[in-house]
Amino acid sequence: MTRIYFKLAALVLTTALIAGCGKKVEEQAAGSVEQELTLCEAESFIPDNNFGLSSFFEKGNIVVAELSDGTVLNEIPVTFDEYRVFLSMIDENNGYLLYCSTPGAGQMMKLLYFTNDRWLSFTEADISLQLDGYPTSLSAMSEEQLFIGTQMRSNGFLFETTNGGRDWTSFTVDGSIKNCQNGYAPIVDKENNIAYVLLKCDENYLLYQLNDVWEKKGSFPLDAFVEEFFASDGELYIVDSEGKQYRIEGE
Numbered sequence: 327m328t329r330i331y332f333k334l335a336a337l338v339l340t341t342a343l344i345a346g347c348g349k350k351v352e353e354q355a356a357g358s359v360e361q362e363l364t365l366c367e368a369e370s371f372i373p374d375n376n377f378g379l380s381s382f383f384e385k386g387n388i389v390v391a392e393l394s395d396g397t398v399l400n401e402i403p404v405t406f407d408e409y410r411v412f413l414s415m416i417d418e419n420n421g422y423l424l425y426c427s428t429p430g431a432g433q434m435m436k437l438l439y440f441t442n443d444r445w446l447s448f449t450e451a452d453i454s455l456q457l458d459g460y461p462t463s464l465s466a467m468s469e470e471q472l473f474i475g476t477q478m479r480s481n482g483f484l485f486e487t488t489n490g491g492r493d494w495t496s497f498t499v500d501g502s503i504k505n506c507q508n509g510y511a512p513i514v515d516k517e518n519n520i521a522y523v524l525l526k527c528d529e530n531y532l533l534y535q536l537n538d539v540w541e542k543k544g545s546f547p548l549d550a551f552v553e554e555f556f557a558s559d560g561e562l563y564i565v566d567s568e569g570k571q572y573r574i575e576g577e
Contacts, residue, residue: 361544363543363575364574365575368563368572376415377415377421378394379391379393381411383408390402390423404425410425411423412461416467418444421441421466423448424437424438425439433454435452436453437453438453438491439451440469440491442469457485459482460476461475462475462477462552463554470487472487473486475509476508476509483507484497499525503532505528506528507527510524510552510555515561520535524555530546533574544576553565561574
């Protein structure tokens with residue numbers, strides 16, 4: 327895997343009220359040998375700021391708008407149905423957006439958009455045939471280097487491109503781990519200049535940290551599906567499919 331360029335878009339959090347920190351998740355999966363991590367529930371909303379932008383579906387379009395005042399920067403027509411959209415900015419003006427349709431009959435459309443002028447204009451590329459899994463996340467490290475995490479199907483659950491999305495290859499974080507279902511694109515804790523990746527394997531979520539090579543930091547069980555995984559101010563966060571937000575802590 328190519329060494330990560332530490333240029334991931336800054337993820338700025340609003341002040342969060344944290345409750346329940348220091349309490350361990352009550353049950354650890356049987357047979358688990360990894361360090362047990364703590365999930366600290368966050369009572370206030372923690373947004374992925376993406377340099378002040380948000381993306382969402384509205385009236386048959388993907389809308390990219392300013393978080394501060396809701397100003398719409400652009401609307402991208404949706405040719406298929408509305409399922410998932412992921413936004414990752416490299417800086418104020420440059421960034422990527424990934425659109426995914428519903429996986430009808432096992433087929434999912436995956437369209438990758440790029441902008442260099444804060445979404446006043448954009449280019450489009452169809453990467454549907456290059457990633458067989460269903461995307462869970464997108465991380466843009468530079469204009470050339472991107473990562474996509476997926477729910478695994480036949481050809482992997484973590485993907486990297488080093489030429490701006492033209493070609494994608496799957497990569498393995500830990501060859502000793504089997505039965506992984508989901509991968510989440512690597513993120514960067516910019517305060518400490520550390521990269522992390524999250525995997526869902528059997529009953530546990532496994533957290534890895536990049537120290538020249540990927541090293542396992544610990545694990546935690548979670549019944550719900552992780553929808554978001556991000557870093558800010560030296561902390562790691564997840565948002566689950568029930569809308570609950572947590573900060574991840576070690577022992």
